[in-house]
Amino acid sequence: MKNSEIADILDEIADILEFKGDNTFKISAYRKASRNIREFPEDIEQLWRNGELSKIPGIGKNISDHIDEYLKSGSISKYKEVLENIPKTFVELMKIPNLGPKTLKLLYDRFKIQTIEDLKNVLEKPETLTLPGMGRKKIENIKQGLDLYISKKAEQRISLGVAFPIVSEIVEYMKPVCTNISPCGSLRRMKETIGDIDILCTSNNPENIIKRFVKYPKALRILAEGDTKGSIIVKEKSLQVDLRVVEPDSYGAALQYFTGSKQHNIKLRTLAKEKGLKISEYGVFKGEKKIAGKTEEEVYRVFNMPVIPPELREDRGEIEEALKGNLPDLVEQKDILGDFHVHSDFSDGSNTIEEIVQKSISLGYKFIGIADHSQTSKFAGGMDKQKLLERNKKIDEVVQRYPGIKIFKGAEVDILGNGNLDYPDEILAQLDFVIGSIHQGFHKNVTERMIKAMENPYLDIIGHPTGRLISGREGYDIDIDRVIEYAGRNGVALEINAYFDRLDLNDINVLKARQKGAMLVIGTDxxxxxxxxxxxxxxxxARRGWLDKKRILNCYRVFDIPLRRKRLNK
Ligand SMILES: [Zn+2]
Ligand SMILES: [Zn+2]
Incomplete structure (x- = not known):
């Protein structure tokens, strides 16, 4: 339903008209229409198609023309028109609770504020108090609204796995007109969640770049369209994407600067100061003279460092290690020789073992581990003993046809309430590997259960060790440090579950696991x-956790995989 999409735009038009001091009758017509559209229980697009827009109260000719235009073309020209002559950032400022267009106008006229940063600053200024209607109480209210807005915005971060394909598509779309192009910010650092998205590019023909960008077919709205910067909201997830065109001579410096993180850049800036240099998004300068900026290599070379991989740029010691020439040799996609966490149609997966094997071969994998659910996970088609044996037989059959790849018989076995595994040892003994996972009792002695499960010599891997979901589930009540330590001491591998909503272990816990000497394994689930x-x-x-391939089971050749029981070697 596009009801709320359209209501949002009408609200924004009303806000801007109010800011501009337009006719109050007109403004309230927009607001009324917006509210009625938002609350109307039927799909507005359907009504429009049936010529029944008038069923929604408060929709006159004017608004109904807007809706018609939006549903035909994806934009409303009135919206573009009212946006002229006001800073584009106002659309955002007007969303701050307790601020409102009138107060914004007051602050704009007096201080020319344009951004959230500006707003924060003027709220601290004593002069602000002297403006008409701006008592202490009012300022306190705006501050509260601002805090609320910022924390809400922080919550709106979306998972890397959702943002990544959206951005890749935009980069592909822009590539033909750019000489260089790359996302920057938290996406380039591959952080697990992403806020707004920044893309940086250079071109021989810069004036056409932004024109093409704002015509991106999946753009829902255009927030800004300048000579060197454009900003759109894409339909998927209403994500804001900014594109910036920079001089080829500054591309490396800009890429470095906009990739962040903030803390990493602060440290680099301090280092520059010590050397009597200045570093900015335009380059590295000695006095007036620019000494680097075209590439990131150039920029880092000034500090006698190799390019620090973006995933490490969090000020977690990477600059110090780079200066000593000690950066880890991070794992790469090409080092991955197989996956250990795949469900087939013997439990709740949708593909046959044969299809899984064919897919693995097409990816160049040397092995694949099938890990179907165990009997207690009935909700997930968990296999009873009989079914497990059937599945093993099926694998033996498929192996005959695909001699080029090793198929490991595994299972994702529930760790039960008492810490026992969900199959007896004589069944576990018939498997090549065992993942132990908690799927029930998230708040009941999780740490003790996991440690008890790891005492079982048949257990090789702890699956999704903290149980958190990025979209909102906090995860188990668990002392993850104890689990990591135990795993490190006893040769149990901890999983980095690669499903986009899990990414569990996360980077911080992977770093801990690395320090404690634990092995890790990446499972797509x-x-x-x-x-x-x-x-x-x-x-x-794994890269954000500083791992090299020696620490990851997926990177070993079939006969060298260092599982505790070494049964895989047979
Ligand atoms: Zn699981
Ligand atoms: Zn699973």
Missing amino acids: AHNINMFEYMKLGVAV
């Missing part, structure tokens, strides 16, 4: 063969 794609997200988490 694929329930269909398209989900094999998520491996790259798992690799990103």
